[in-house]
Amino acid sequence: MRKNIVAGNWKMNKIFPEGIELIKEIKEKSKELQNVKLIVAPPYIFLNEAGTILSDKQIGLGAQNCSNKINGAYTGEISPEMLTSTNTEYVILGHSERRTYYNETDELINEKIKICIDNRLKPIICCGEVLQEREDNKHFDVIEKQIHGMLKDISEEQIDDIIIAYEPVWAIGTGKTASSEQAQEMHQFIRNIVSKLYNNETANNISILYGGSCKPTNAKELFSNPDVDGGLIGGASLKANDFIEIAKSF
Ligand code: PGA
Numbered sequence: 421m422r423k424n425i426v427a428g429n430w431k432m433n434k435i436f437p438e439g440i441e442l443i444k445e446i447k448e449k450s451k452e453l454q455n456v457k458l459i460v461a462p463p464y465i466f467l468n469e470a471g472t473i474l475s476d477k478q479i480g481l482g483a484q485n486c487s488n489k490i491n492g493a494y495t496g497e498i499s500p501e502m503l504t505s506t507n508t509e510y511v512i513l514g515h516s517e518r519r520t521y522y523n524e525t526d527e528l529i530n531e532k533i534k535i536c537i538d539n540r541l542k543p544i545i546c547c548g549e550v551l552q553e554r555e556d557n558k559h560f561d562v563i564e565k566q567i568h569g570m571l572k573d574i575s576e577e578q579i580d581d582i583i584i585a586y587e588p589v590w591a592i593g594t595g596k597t598a599s600s601e602q603a604q605e606m607h608q609f610i611r612n613i614v615s616k617l618y619n620n621e622t623a624n625n626i627s628i629l630y631g632g633s634c635k636p637t638n639a640k641e642l643f644s645n646p647d648v649d650g651g652l653i654g655g656a657s658l659k660a661n662d663f664i665e666i667a668k669s670f
């Protein structure tokens with residue numbers, strides 16, 4: 421069954437005590453929510469403590485990245501097994517900032533998706549075009565290529581654990597949001613790709629989130645579209661009130 425999801429991507433923000441306070445505040449304020457699954461993805465070093473605070477799993481805990489290796493001599497990397505040992509259930513993979521600043525390719529992201537699913541982590545996989553690609557009318561081709569690359573050799577059983585996030589790069593952190601029509605059009609296109617790669621049922625069940633300057637003032641309109649199942653929220657997820665307000669938009 422398709423779920424409504426609002427996930428917070430904290431990126432590289434907050435120091436440890438501030439982050440823990442924010443987790444507690446979100447947990448407290450989320451009690452009034454219905455009909456939506458909340459996920460928070462703080463930086464790695466917050467996960468262990470956050471996993472204890474969120475141990476009842478009412479709010480899902482996510483990481484922002486993960487290694488493509490199981491274990492061993494990979495200095496500075498964090499493995500899927502390390503994440504699950506802290507109650508982390510989700511992992512954001514292929515965010516445009518990882519693609520742009522750390523040269524992550526669809527091939528690498530595909531490796532990470534496989535190893536994460538093998539280790540019981542649910543990937544939130546990201547796709548999105550840059551402004552020039554949209555202006556050149558290439559956005560559908562770009563998204564199709566990213567989705568095909570990321571889902572290469574992912575089985576029908578494995579896809580059930582995946583959440584897709586459409587994040588037009590030109591809307592991330594810029595204050596520019598895709599219009600409701602642009603979001604719906606692309607989400608429907610993505611659902612069609614999933615239907616062709618797998619089947620109708622899988623496509624109907626997969627949650628597709630919108631990301632890019634989503635905030636309390638525009639979430640309701642974006643989420644009212646039939647193929648928009650929630651949001652991946654950056655800036656606005658750093659304030660408990662805004663994050664909860666967005667989640668109330670369903
Ligand atoms: P933003 O970021 O909400 O700050 O635009 C979204 C994201 O990058 O996931």
